[in-house]
Amino acid sequence: MSARIETLVRPEIRALKAYHVPESSGLIKLDAMENPYTWPESLQAEWLETLRGLELNRYPDPQGLALQAALREAMEIPEDMGLLLGNGSDELIQMLALTVAAPGRKILSIEPGFVMYRLIGLFAGMEYVGVPLQAEDFSIDLPAVLEAIEREQPALVYLAYPNNPTGNRFDADDMVRLIEAVPGLVIVDEAYAPFTDSSFMGLVGDWDNLLVMRTVSKMGLAGLRLGYLVGPPDWLAEIDKVRLPYNVNVLTQVSAAFALKHKAVFDAQTRTIRAERARLQEALSRISGLHPYPSEANFILTRVPEGRAGALFDGLRQAGILIKNLDGAHSLLKDCLRLTVGAPEENAVLVTALESLLAAS
Numbered sequence: 001m002s003a004r005i006e007t008l009v010r011p012e013i014r015a016l017k018a019y020h021v022p023e024s025s026g027l028i029k030l031d032a033m034e035n036p037y038t039w040p041e042s043l044q045a046e047w048l049e050t051l052r053g054l055e056l057n058r059y060p061d062p063q064g065l066a067l068q069a070a071l072r073e074a075m076e077i078p079e080d081m082g083l084l085l086g087n088g089s090d091e092l093i094q095m096l097a098l099t100v101a102a103p104g105r106k107i108l109s110i111e112p113g114f115v116m117y118r119l120i121g122l123f124a125g126m127e128y129v130g131v132p133l134q135a136e137d138f139s140i141d142l143p144a145v146l147e148a149i150e151r152e153q154p155a156l157v158y159l160a161y162p163n164n165p166t167g168n169r170f171d172a173d174d175m176v177r178l179i180e181a182v183p184g185l186v187i188v189d190e191a192y193a194p195f196t197d198s199s200f201m202g203l204v205g206d207w208d209n210l211l212v213m214r215t216v217s218k219m220g221l222a223g224l225r226l227g228y229l230v231g232p233p234d235w236l237a238e239i240d241k242v243r244l245p246y247n248v249n250v251l252t253q254v255s256a257a258f259a260l261k262h263k264a265v266f267d268a269q270t271r272t273i274r275a276e277r278a279r280l281q282e283a284l285s286r287i288s289g290l291h292p293y294p295s296e297a298n299f300i301l302t303r304v305p306e307g308r309a310g311a312l313f314d315g316l317r318q319a320g321i322l323i324k325n326l327d328g329a330h331s332l333l334k335d336c337l338r339l340t341v342g343a344p345e346e347n348a349v350l351v352t353a354l355e356s357l358l359a360a361s
Contacts, residue, residue, distance in 0.1 A: 013122075019119070022322065028342065031323050031340060032324075033164070033192075033297070033340050034222050034340065035273065035298070037269045039265070043265060046258075050258050051255070054250055055250075060250035060253055061253065064085045067085065067253045067256055068085065070256070071083065074263050077230050082232060082234075082235070082236030082237065083228060083229070083230055084239060085227070085228050086228065086229065087225050087247050088217070088225040089213055089217075090227070094120050094123070095229075095239050095243055097120050097121050097124035100156060101124040102155075104127070105126050105127070105155045106129055106153070106155060107127070107128050107156045108152055108156070108158075109129075109158040110132070110133050111131065112330040112332055113130070113164070126155070135332055137168070137293075138166040138293065139168070140170050142177060145178060146181055149178070153183050154182065154184055155185065156187065157185070159189065160191065161200065162195070162196055162295070164299075165324070166293060167293060167295030167299055167300060169196055179210055185209050185210075185235070188200045188210065188212050190212055191214065193214055194219045194266075194270045195296055195297050204230050204231055211231035211235065212231065213227065216228075216259075216260075218298055220259075221256060225252060226252055276342070276347055277341045280347045280351070281294075287354055287358060289304065289305040289308075290358070298341045299339060299340045300338075301333075301337075302337050304358075306335055308335065311357075312357055315357040323338065323339050324338040324339075324340075
């Protein structure tokens, strides 16, 4: 490493590794919580027609007003609440950190949780505080979190609902206790909203420090990179000041607005994924040595026999299946794999491969 890099790059950045996305070409891709279904051909043709008239030489609408209108209608966003668009929820997490970052300011979340809360906070120069979940069922350890809030006085608190990577949805009463205890902002991250029947969207405005963040990625639009943040207009007006101009490109704006007009197609896909989740959960529970945890997301966290996570990950990859190995990511995730719910034929291949690998061990 050159002396110039050592001098100029912050030590905490030098200590990091870049976010790694594994090569997935030719594999059954069950590692990234994606919707496995493509659009019907008739819908693809209609979508392509909507792109013909776009002027790619012009900048997009900086506010994405047409897309905002489509989101408000499709996602039942309260009319009196503000709406802010981001290049995926990652950019919204970055905007939130940049808005409140100051020396000594802290971000708090539960663990294991979404890694970008911590990483982006670090990028912005904030301190991160993680509070472990209950080991037996990944529920919120309410006394521990309340104590940490009182001690740390966090500026931002992230609560994923349902949680990634555990898949469970936290008790709503616990969530309310935390919202009311936090001195700063509480962001309820509902990335997996399509796969649960519970939401805080209808409660935005009940507390002046509550924001709800979502993405359209999990419903089947991951390639568009679109996230949105809902909350009191005065808060979103401040956060909007750190948003980079034209952050949501014209192809994403037009494509997402078109897709939302056909939300029934994606809702049908979501129902299929939910049904497959139940079937996969049952199939995994029948395999000796596996402990799949209950999930309200589109993935199932599964604990495997002690010391076997790495071998099973490698064996599945050799069988043409890519999943996520979480063993070593957090002490509560020891011997855990995260399995995205795929299409029926993909899930069947996964179950057969796991049965074969475990029988051979």
